[in-house]
Amino acid sequence: MPSSRGSGEVLVDRVMNEGELDERHQSNIATRRSVEVVVLAVVSIWAFFTNLTFSLLEGSEGLYAGIAGEMGRRQEFFDLTYQGIPYFNKPPFFFWLLNASTTLWGDHELALRLPGSIAAVGTIVLTYVLASRLMSSTAAFWAALTVATSHVFLWYGRRVLFDSTLTFFITLALFAWGYVQLLGRSSWWYLLSFLSMALGVMLKELHGFFLPMLVMVSYAVIQRDWRMFKDKVFWIGLSGALVIMAAYAGMLGQGYQHHFHLGAAVKVIWNPTASGPPPEGHPFYWYLGMIWADFFPWSILLPSTLLLFWARRPFPNRSVEVLSLIWVFGLLIAFSLATMKREPYLMPMVPGFGLMVGYYYQHVLSLPERQTPMPIWLRLLLGILALLFAVGIVIGPLxxxxxWLVPPDFVPPLFIAVIAAMSGVLLYAAIRSRLHLAHYMVGGLAVGFMVTVVNIVFPAIDQAFSPRKITEEIKLLAREGQPALFHYIPGWPKNEDAVYYLKRDNVVPELPTPDAVAEAARRHGTIRVVTEEQHAVTLEKRTDFATERIREFRQPSRKHLWLLSVRSGA
Structure with a gap:
């Protein structure tokens, strides 16, 4: 009896200990998940809601801000103009968002960039939730961190551009579709998917419909899974999206109808000269090189991720792998076939790439660190990344x-030391085959890259020769007194950002034509005129007034402005 009672007590103790260990394990998982969510929240807010007030850059920001400004001043929301010229290049939905934001918060950079930043963070959240449902919280954390800190997403996601918002709508469409197709949730999620596609079309033509549909159909074909085509809610959602798109197109003028014609969309997407560079643009293979820079620093893990995916074949039995690969490489092929190729166009690929990286990290971090030696090629790639950061933080400013005409010493020495030290740790981990440490350091350097872009590079550009700084100098000259100062930049300018700042207030009045310049010179005797190079040449050819170049305002990409002295010849 004593022996039996002792065995029973031992059994009870063992069960209780296992229960305590399980509770402790669950508590650790919950704590880790909470920490990951906090880290992602801090990184996302830091990346996309800080330093949004720097100068508009690279032309397109000023162009879109100018169109939204003219929309507000004219109170005409369906017929867009720029510099008084009808603008048919894009549908008006994006400019409605900009106008709404500037109406609420004022006409300044923060309000203009807020829609794009909100969309970027929304994409990060969708990536996290989708990855957590399809894989694990570990995969979700690394997938979302990849999206938040990839170069293309950091550089363009917080700007006055279409691509961040389009990426959100495409991601939301695939998120809702995946809830039905991969997770078996209610078919009513299809309605959200098609609503997102309709909004994507309203934002930027038929891209918003065909890109997510390409992923959906390709997945169905590869998996031989035809369930969505047999679901009546799918067809209800598709019909609703077509109704929304048709109604939207019907509200717009004739000049916008080409955005909604299937033939025009196919003509734009398919490039018959794919074997070589098109008349205007880049060759078919251009994006194959650009993804290494635009997905930096995570692109260094792309070979390892692809090898892991290959080792897990056959693919038809693995829904997550198939979705990720189609999302990235299906869109890559579609973008490569397009005539026009631009870096921001790659943004819709980033959430899919994030899923691939999250999948890879889930596998790597499940392996025992000391018992799992890294392959030589992986150690080499991680060593190259460490050297890129160590060297880049020094020569990058040059x-x-x-x-961007910034000074060469704008990076603080302490920050250089921190990045160099982190690079040294990564190099050590690669040499010593410390699997977990090396991959954690990739994430740490990615966050360091985000801080570099947001808190160092953008402010340095803003303080150097940014359009806002130059136009502030010009406005200061106008306030100082005579001669009167005007700007003459008719038609479509080269420096759209500077024109936006000059027209945001009336400190420097506009002269619309050379005759108006002549009349102002006759009235004042002598005036000063800010203009661009091509317009300065036009004014210098006039015989009814004398023109002298006083000062050049240097700008990036040779979009310089000139200050002229114009003296009446009458």
């Missing part, structure tokens, strides 16, 4: 000086 390259930016050439492009």
């Amino acid at each position: 390259l930016l000086k050439k492009r």
